[in-house]
Each structure stands twice: as C-alpha cells, then as structure tokens.
Amino acid sequence: MTASAPVTQIVDTLGDATESGPMKAGDLVETFGRSAVPPVLIVPGLLVASPLSGIPLFSSFCGFLIFLIAIQGAVGRDYLWLPGILTRRTVPVERTHNAAQKMRKVAGFLDKITRERLQWLVRRPMTRVLYLICGLAALSIPFLELVPFMSSIIGFGVALIAVAILAGDGLVAIFGLTVFAVASVIPFFIISTVSAGLG
Template sequence: MPPADSVRRRRLLPHLLSAVRCGDRGGRVAVGTMLAELGDRSFGWALLVFALLNLIPLPLGFNMVTSLPVFLVAGQMAAGLDRLWLPERLTLATVDRRKLRRSVMKLKPIVRPIERMGARTWLRMLRRPPDRMVGLALIVVTFVLWLPLPLTGWFPAISIFVIAVGLIEHDGLITAVGLAIGAFAIAVGAVMGALLVAGAAQVV
C-alpha cells in the first residue's frame, strides 16, 4: 500500500477542481468557499488559492491587486503567527469559476513531477508555525509578482504555488524547489526592471 502522503499528492488536482466547482454563484466562486472546501484555512492552502488567482490571464498591471492577498499571508508567516487571519471582505470576494478551472488544468505538467518527487523523498524539514525565513522569501517573490512588468507574473505565481504545496505537505524538498523557482523569478524581474530603466534613460 502506498504511503498516505503520496496518495494525497496524487489527488491534489481533483481536490482543487472540486473546490473550484463548489458554491457556484452564477459562474463565480467565493475565495472563502474554496478555502472551506479544501478543509483548512492554513498558510499553505491560502497561498495555493491566491497563487491560482494570479495564474488567471489578466491585463498587465492587474497583478498589483491580486498579489496583495499573498503579501498578507506571507507577512503573517514572516511575523511567526501560528494561525492565519483573512479579512471577511477577502473571503467573500468571488472569482470566475471557468477561468480558475482553466488555470488549475494548466498546472498538470507542474503538479505531476511534484507528486512523483513527494512520493520518493519524504524530506520533512518545515516546522509549525511555518518557518519565518520562508515567509520573508515569499514577500520578496510576491514583490516581483506585484511589479507591473512583462514576464514577471507567471514565474512568481508558480513559485508561490509550489511553496504552498510544500507547506501543505510539510515537505522541505518541495518547498526548496519552489524557492529555487522564486529565485529565478527574482532574477527575471531584476533583468526586466534593468531593461526598463535603461530604455527610459535612453528616451530621456
């Protein structure tokens, strides 16, 4: 019989799709309803849901709004809080269900390697409450997500998603992979910012 954790990882996408389908309000679903369906308003599940919101195709600059909940969660992790607090206004906010479902389905190529890695490694390094250093790293990655620059939205959101899975499963290796993706996202953001500054200097 396979380990319980590996079975749970293999069922991650169906679990997410079930949460997206719940509480349909004319084609929309509330953030709080999704978190309740997932069964735990923990740091990991909240980060995972908010990462999904940032993976929905949106106009450039809209990530300056959708990244704010990630800042809220990451800030509480960095402060060492052991319980997540979310404002009621945020939990009542609704998202287009079909767009969110498409974002979940696009994650298949990312989730499957994570599931295989989790089934083989069993590396447990994270403490409760979540490590403050992870929270601080998430703040930096989220800042890159917040920047209204081209190519700076996808990689930070993927990084946050993978870190969230690591937190949910208390798996240090998966979290480390997410942090590595976050480091790459920070590098991309730095390059794009430098190119923007250089271009503006030439115009002036």
Template sequence: MKTVHNLGSLLDSLQESTSGEKVSVGAMLDAVGRRSYGPLLLLLGFVSISPLTIIPGANWLVALIILLIAGQIVFGKKHPWVPGRILRFEFPRGALMEGLRQAHPYVCQVDRFLKPRLTFLTEPPFVQLVAIVCIAAALVSFPLGLVPFGPVLPGLTVLLFGLALTARDGFVLFLAGLGLIGSCFLVIRIWERVFG
C-alpha cells in the same frame, strides 16, 4: 473537503468543492482548508500562475493575500485570517477550471517527486524564513504585474513553498529559492531597461 497533501488533492478539492459561474476567494480557501498555511500558499501560488490572473488586478490581489498570509506566519499566528472583503471577491469559475485542465498533465509528475525529506526545514524557525521569502515573492509580483506573464516566476516560487510545507519536503524549498532569485533578476532587468 478532502485533505490537501499534494498538488493533485488540491486540484481535486477545488474542482469538487466549487460550483456555479463564479467562485469567491472564500470558497477556494474553504476548498483547501483555511486553517493550514501550506495548502493556502499552494493554492495562492497555483492561482497566480493560472488563467485567473488575466483578470485586471487579479495578480495584485493574489500578491496582497500572499503578503497577508505569509506575514501571519512570520508573527507566529497559529491559524491564518483573511478579511471578509477579500473573501467575497469573485473570479469566473471557468478560468479556474481551465487552469485545472492545463495543470492536469503535470500533476502526477510533480506529486511523484514529493516526499518527506529535510523536514526540519518545514518547521519553525525555518518556516518563518520561508514566509519572509514568500513576502519577497509577493512584493516582486507588484512591479512584474505590469509585464505580461511577469508574475509567473514569483507565483511559481510561492506554489513551490506551499508544496514544500504541505508535503513536508525541505528539498523543494531549495527549488523555490531558485524561483525567487530568477524573479529578482527579472525585476532588475526590467528596471534597467525602463530607467537605465
């Protein structure tokens, strides 16, 4: 398993460490390292905006895992834990590979932007605030899961938070915050159209 420190290494590890027609949640977590929160959030954010989410219920499953992982950060758990039942859930590996292919053209630009800065924002107690925002993004994903491409903004928010924690780049946290604001605004607009 490669050390995940940016988006490029995450995608490389997913491609090289998985095989077959199906890929389980556990295999994907193993590919990026289950003992570090940053790469896990980065993975979950990537999955939530990838073609994997065309599978019915996949968005809600990913949002549930984000809630679980982020909740453990809030409560100060040193290493993340995921129930075995969730780890055994499988996705078509072809959809994962398609997501990697689509992301490839943007990887270099994203990774070139990342660098350690405002690193205090990626450490306690600020990391707990990041986790709370990830929880909010996951909760917003549940109603947006009923709308085509609705969960993209909250997924992008989690991906950016994962990047920020992995690369220790506090500036990216601000960008992630903007993504969450956009997600909340979208939920409000949908609520107004449905119930207004």
C-alpha cells in the same frame, strides 16, 4: 488530503469547488480550511502562475492574498484571518475551473518528485522564514504585474515553497527560493536592456 498526492488533491478540490457556480474568494479559502496554511497558500500561488494571471488585477489580488496568508504563517497563527475586501471578491469560476484542469499535470509532476528530504529546511523555525520570504515576494506582484510572466514566476515560487512545507521536502524549498532569486534579477535585466537600447 491524501499523503500520496496532496497537490493533485488540492487542484482537484479547486476544480470541484468551482464547478458548482458563482462563489467568493472566502468560500474558496474555507474549502481548504483556515487552519492549514500550506494548502491555502498553494491555491493562489498556482492560480497566479496559470493563464488567469492575464486577467487585469487578478495577479495583484492573488499577491495580496498570498502576502496575508504567508505573513500569518510566519507569525505562527493557527487560524487564518482575511479581510472582507478580499473574501467578498467573486472568483471567476469558469476560468478557475479550466485553469485547475490544466494544472493537474503540474500537480501530478510535483507529487511525483516530492519526498521527505532535508526536512530541517521545512520545519520550524525555518518554515517561518520561508513564509516570510513568500510574503515579501508576493508584495512585489502588484508592482510587477505589467512585466511579462513576472507574477507567474513569483506565484510558481510560492507554490513550490508551500508544496515543500506540505510534503516535508527541503530540496523543493531550495528550488522555490531559486525561482525567487531568478525573479529578482529579471526586472534589473529588463531595465538595463531598455536603457542600453535607448542609449
């Protein structure tokens, strides 16, 4: 992982891994290493923020994956454990590869804007709090999958938090938390709008 462009390298690794043919989610996780939480967390975050979220139940799958990864980061596990029901799931490699190519611009932008600042926000014990927030946000994805763009917004927030921890950039972590705050308001806004229309 290069220090100068870690997110771009993660996206490139994702693209290369899905270029060789069929693979399972467990193989994809192993590609990034189970001892490094932020890179592994960035991947499902970016994937659910991509057009792949349009695949039925894909967002829910990523939501559960994010939850398990984030909660283990919150409790300080050094090695990630994932259940077989998730690791045995086949990854849609062609769509994932295409999504990785489209995500390169976003990755490049994130690499460009991140730098070390407000580091107390992205060091322990604060990282555990950030992981916990990501995990709780991810739990809502299966329930909000039918709400347009909600899973993508939450996935992008998760990706921002993971990038912030990886790059040591507390300001990006604040942006990620802001995304979560916005996402939490949207369902209530939709419900109130629909209720007003029916009334």
